Amino acid sequence: MKKLFFIIVVFLVWLSPTTAQQQSIKVSPNGVNVNANGTTVVLLTFGPLTNQKPAEGCWCGELIPATPDLGFKCNPATIWGYLPARFDLSTRSGNGGFTDVMTIPNSVARRAYQAAEKGATSSYFYVRRFISTKGGRDEYVAVTCRMGSSGARTPLALTDVKLSFADNQSVLIVNSGVPLPAIKAELTYNGTGRLKGRWEVVKPGDELPSDRDLLTEATLPIEERRTQQRYMQISTFNYLLPPTGKFTLPGPDVSRLPNIAVGSYFVLLRIEATDDKDGDANLTAVGAGPGLIHSGAVAGFPLPMLRYFVGSAGSAAATTGTLALLLPTNNAVLSPEQLLHFSWSEIERAAFYRLEVEDLSGKPMLAALLPPGVGTYRAPTWLKDKAGSGILRWRVRALDQTGKPVAETIWHGFRF
Numbered sequence: 001m002k003k004l005f006f007i008i009v010v011f012l013v014w015l016s017p018t019t020a021q022q023q024s025i026k027v028s029p030n031g032v033n034v035n036a037n038g039t040t041v042v043l044l045t046f047g048p049l050t051n052q053k054p055a056e057g058c059w060c061g062e063l064i065p066a067t068p069d070l071g072f073k074c075n076p077a078t079i080w081g082y083l084p085a086r087f088d089l090s091t092r093s094g095n096g097g098f099t100d101v102m103t104i105p106n107s108v109a110r111r112a113y114q115a116a117e118k119g120a121t122s123s124y125f126y127v128r129r130f131i132s133t134k135g136g137r138d139e140y141v142a143v144t145c146r147m148g149s150s151g152a153r154t155p156l157a158l159t160d161v162k163l164s165f166a167d168n169q170s171v172l173i174v175n176s177g178v179p180l181p182a183i184k185a186e187l188t189y190n191g192t193g194r195l196k197g198r199w200e201v202v203k204p205g206d207e208l209p210s211d212r213d214l215l216t217e218a219t220l221p222i223e224e225r226r227t228q229q230r231y232m233q234i235s236t237f238n239y240l241l242p243p244t245g246k247f248t249l250p251g252p253d254v255s256r257l258p259n260i261a262v263g264s265y266f267v268l269l270r271i272e273a274t275d276d277k278d279g280d281a282n283l284t285a286v287g288a289g290p291g292l293i294h295s296g297a298v299a300g301f302p303l304p305m306l307r308y309f310v311g312s313a314g315s316a317a318a319t320t321g322t323l324a325l326l327l328p329t330n331n332a333v334l335s336p337e338q339l340l341h342f343s344w345s346e347i348e349r350a351a352f353y354r355l356e357v358e359d360l361s362g363k364p365m366l367a368a369l370l371p372p373g374v375g376t377y378r379a380p381t382w383l384k385d386k387a388g389s390g391i392l393r394w395r396v397r398a399l400d401q402t403g404k405p406v407a408e409t410i411w412h413g414f415r416f
Contacts, residue, residue: 023071025049025130027141028282033154035190036113036122036147040104041157043218043295044128045281046141047288048096052130055138057083057100059108061115061124063142071140074127080111087300093221097288099281101219102126103300104145112147122147151243155279156191158216158299163269163306171375172308173326173345176260180308183251185269191278192243193296197271199252200231202305204263204327204341208378214302218273218295222283231268232258259310263327264343264376267306271297307375309343323347323398323407330412340379342394346372349406350398357383357394360413365392384416391415 027046034040046054059081060074087103104126112124126143148154165172166182174180187195202208212220213229220228234252241247251267258265276296283289309326326343334340342355355377357366365386368377392415397408 023139023141025052025139025141026286027128027143028285029143029279031144031146033148033278034104034109034145035150035154036109036116038109038150038190039106039159039300040102040109040145040150040154040190041159041298041300042102042143042155042279043281043293043298044100044102044126044143045093045283045286045288045293046098046100046128046130047094047283047286049092049098049130050096051134051136052132052139054090054098054100055129055131057088057102057126057128059104059112059124059126059145061112061120063125063127066138066140069138069140072127072142073129073140074125078115080124081105081108089215089219089300091221091224093223094283094289095287097221097283097286099221100128101298101300102143112145116147149243150190150245152192153278154191155298156189156193156241156274156276156296157279158187158189158271158297160186160188161269161299161303162186163267163304165306165308171346171373174259174308174310176262176310178259180254180257180259182254183267183306185249185251187241187247187249189241189245189247191276191296192241193276194274195239195241195247195249195271195297196237196274197269197297198236199234200268200270201234201257202231202266202268203258204261204265206231208266208341208376209268209305211302214268214305216271216273216297216299216303218271218298219300222289222293225273228270234267257308259308262310262329264307264309264341267308269303269306271299271303273297309345309375323350323396323409325394325396325409325412328394328412328414330414332412332414334384334414334416340383342377342379342396344375344396344409346375347398347407349400351401352399352403354397354399355394356397357392359387360391360393387416389415 061078062075063072066073089101093099130139274296279295281293324345353370355368393411393413
């Protein structure tokens with residue numbers, strides 16, 4: 001009799017108002033098919049948030065009641081990983097909404113697969129915790145991740161993008177007027193559906209795009225999708241991606257890319273959001289607004305840029321494989337209103353690049369450490385005020401992993 005009474009008490013506690021039945025926050029979609037053998041990316045929308053703020057997200061194989069908090073949380077014994085900070089693109093959205101780009105790392109997918117091999121269920125959970133800002137109970141909201149293939153019925157998401165010229169170079173240096181080689185984009189993805197977008201080019205003097213400008217449209221909440229910086233459009237595309245996981249996207253007509261004016265250019269791949277019923281979020285269902293959010297072609301990372309530099313014939317810009325200064329040219333005179341971008345060619349053995357600016361007496365004015373693959377740096381606006389009418393000089397040093405210089409350029413002078 002005592003044993004029966006204990007079971008009844010536990011059951012009543014489980015059904016008490018502290019469980020998921022009394023949760024105020026919902027999520028859409030609340031269940032998705034995921035790739036059992038690799039990365040998966042899904043746009044989630046939570047809502048409505050009234051007096052809560054988001055906390056950590058984690059993946060696990062089993063849920064338990066979150067009593068005395070609300071909802072169901074991960075069983076600590078089956079937690080497989082937490083959302084890495086570098087993957088966290090979550091932000092507030094709409095009418096009390098919260099968008100979360102759930103990027104499942106390979107490590108979590110592997111542990112879920114291993115658990116299924118040992119007899120566990122073929123589904124697992126992503127749980128996001130929300131903390132009350134008024135001293136109330138925390139709330140846990142779970143999404144069911146159903147393991148399957150990366151093909152049909154999996155949300156259409158990009159998991160890797162590589163841009164290059166036809167000769168597999170990511171940075172190209174050409175003389176003015178010389179045609180550029182063909183461009184391609186190698187895509188790795190989950191799901192199937194329409195891939196729509198456009199090719200744009202950032203010209204010398206344009207403000208460089210931010211990381212959020214480089215996200216695919218589907219990765220952003222609905223109100224941010226029209227705020228991304230636009231540049232000179234070269235062409236558009238519209239392809240149906242088969243459920244094969246790999247696709248080589250042809251680049252734009254290179255004859256339309258500007259190649260006359262000297263300077264550094266960036267080719268951008270812009271991906272638009274498309275209708276994808278397996279990953280679309282229902283705002284009405286979570287109380288964060290009317291209608292659906294289309295999230296086809298979501299990606300958990302900024303898309304890469306492809307850079308090419310146009311130099312005058314016979315200049316250092318026409319050489320490859322050598323560390324050389326590109327812009328500003330030696331003894332350049334710049335307008336005070338002109339945005340100053342430093343550009344240089346790169347070498348293979350460099351782990352970092354150190355940009356140095358000083359006056360003619362050797363007094364340091366500016367220093368910046370840049371990773372490889374960037375090859376450009378926009379000077380802060382205060383540099384021209386600090387320089388006044390005086391002459392400055394700049395150089396770039398290539399460093400190895402230990403910080404030891406492996407190559408350096410000569411000094412180039414410039415003034416405003």
